[in-house]
Amino acid sequence: MNRRDFCRKSILGSLVFGASLLGLDRLGRLSPAYARSQAKEARHYQKLEDRKVWCQLCFRRCIITEGGRGFCRVRENRGGKLYSLVYGKPGGLQIDPIELEPMYHMLPGHRNLCVYTASCNFRCRHCHNWHITTQSPEGLRSMNYSPEEVVQETIRRGCKSISHSINEPTIFYEYMYDIAKLARAKGIKNLFHTNGAMRPEPLRVLLKYMDGVTVDLKAFDKKFYRKISSAKLEPVLKTLKIIREEGVHLEIVNLIIPTLNDELDKIKEMCNWIGDNLGEDVPLHFTRFFPAYKLTNLPYTPVKTLEAARSTGQKVGLKYVYIGNLPGHEGNNTYCPQCKTRLIHRIHFIVMSSNIKGGRCGFCEYKIPGIWDLEEP
Numbered sequence: 111m112n113r114r115d116f117c118r119k120s121i122l123g124s125l126v127f128g129a130s131l132l133g134l135d136r137l138g139r140l141s142p143a144y145a146r147s148q149a150k151e152a153r154h155y156q157k158l159e160d161r162k163v164w165c166q167l168c169f170r171r172c173i174i175t176e177g178g179r180g181f182c183r184v185r186e187n188r189g190g191k192l193y194s195l196v197y198g199k200p201g202g203l204q205i206d207p208i209e210l211e212p213m214y215h216m217l218p219g220h221r222n223l224c225v226y227t228a229s230c231n232f233r234c235r236h237c238h239n240w241h242i243t244t245q246s247p248e249g250l251r252s253m254n255y256s257p258e259e260v261v262q263e264t265i266r267r268g269c270k271s272i273s274h275s276i277n278e279p280t281i282f283y284e285y286m287y288d289i290a291k292l293a294r295a296k297g298i299k300n301l302f303h304t305n306g307a308m309r310p311e312p313l314r315v316l317l318k319y320m321d322g323v324t325v326d327l328k329a330f331d332k333k334f335y336r337k338i339s340s341a342k343l344e345p346v347l348k349t350l351k352i353i354r355e356e357g358v359h360l361e362i363v364n365l366i367i368p369t370l371n372d373e374l375d376k377i378k379e380m381c382n383w384i385g386d387n388l389g390e391d392v393p394l395h396f397t398r399f400f401p402a403y404k405l406t407n408l409p410y411t412p413v414k415t416l417e418a419a420r421s422t423g424q425k426v427g428l429k430y431v432y433i434g435n436l437p438g439h440e441g442n443n444t445y446c447p448q449c450k451t452r453l454i455h456r457i458h459f460i461v462m463s464s465n466i467k468g469g470r471c472g473f474c475e476y477k478i479p480g481i482w483d484l485e486e487p
């Protein structure tokens with residue numbers, strides 16, 4: 111089961127708890143009047159003349175006239191001030207193994223509570239979560255959960271971390287930031303899974319409360335970003351460097367889509383860039399594409415393509431190269447770069463065994479990057 115299936119289960123209500131139905135119409139959507147009454151003034155924007163606002167949160171830097179919304183659909187200009195419409199309004203709170211992010215080098219096998227809302231600031235044609243990311247706040251059934259309540263629920267459910275994921279968390283920045291700050295004080299780990307297009311200033315502010323980040327590096331190709339995701343590559347590369355500069359644990363995901371970003375030369379270029387600019391210790395996940403949303407005409411990624419990509423990454427010196435969305439493949443496991451012994455045996459996102467002791471290989475004591483112990487608050 112992949113994250114998409116988990117999301118579907120969530121939407122059906124199996125993992126969604128405590129929803130308030132106040133303000134929902136018969137289809138379970140937020141009524142526009144209710145959405146208008148619930149909003150939080152945004153951070154990281156500038157006021158302009160004629161009551162326009164200039165959002166500084168992501169690479170798009172939308173200029174929004176009074177009454178209008180940004181490209182992400184969830185930030186609205188009201189009377190010359192910018193507001194987030196999804197603060198305290200998660201589409202669901204979902205409990206998964208941390209590996210599902212994917213995040214393989216952080217407290218393996220523990221329960222993670224995932225927060226998401228409506229919409230996105232990209233428009234990926236292959237989006238696996240399109241039923242969430244294409245919705246405005248009024249179009250997605252949501253719940254009322256303050257940051258304090260999210261943290262309480264995390265503790266009550268025995269989770270050790272909170273992730274902001276499934277849709278792009280940049281667009282619910284204020285909510286994510288407040289949750290992370292409270293969670294840090296309680297000794298809970300924080301992470302987010304992002305498309306990597308947040309602007310540097312809000313990113314550095316947020317990273318002070320983050321323990322890990324998973325970044326989608328969708329392709330090493332400007333044309334792919336423009337044509338497939340309506341986005342840009344450069345901001346993502348900048349984000350990756352900033353995360354390393356700030357010393358926050360980083361993992362990278364590259365979803366390989368047949369015919370669109372599966373050229374081995376390009377993959378090699380990307381792996382070399384990662385090694386040269388971020389370091390050979392950064393875990394890289396090559397994940398399998400499933401036909402979805404507007405790309406149902408393309409096939410699943412062949413196993414051989416994934417294996418060739420992994421082998422390319424290993425040959426240029428990357429130490430932790432994984433294969434995801436392919437349960438039971440040896441590329442699901444973590445191996446010691448020094449003695450080559452299998453350290454974490456995984457089947458998809460389930461951890462079967464671990465031989466990492468105190469952050470080191472249990473056989474040769476080689477130091478493995480990541481977060482392996484939970485300090486007391």
Ligand code: SF4
Pocket residue numbers: 165166167168169170171172179180181182183185231280281
């Ligand atoms: S966060 Fe939304 S409103 Fe702000 S710049 Fe990005 S797309 Fe535009």
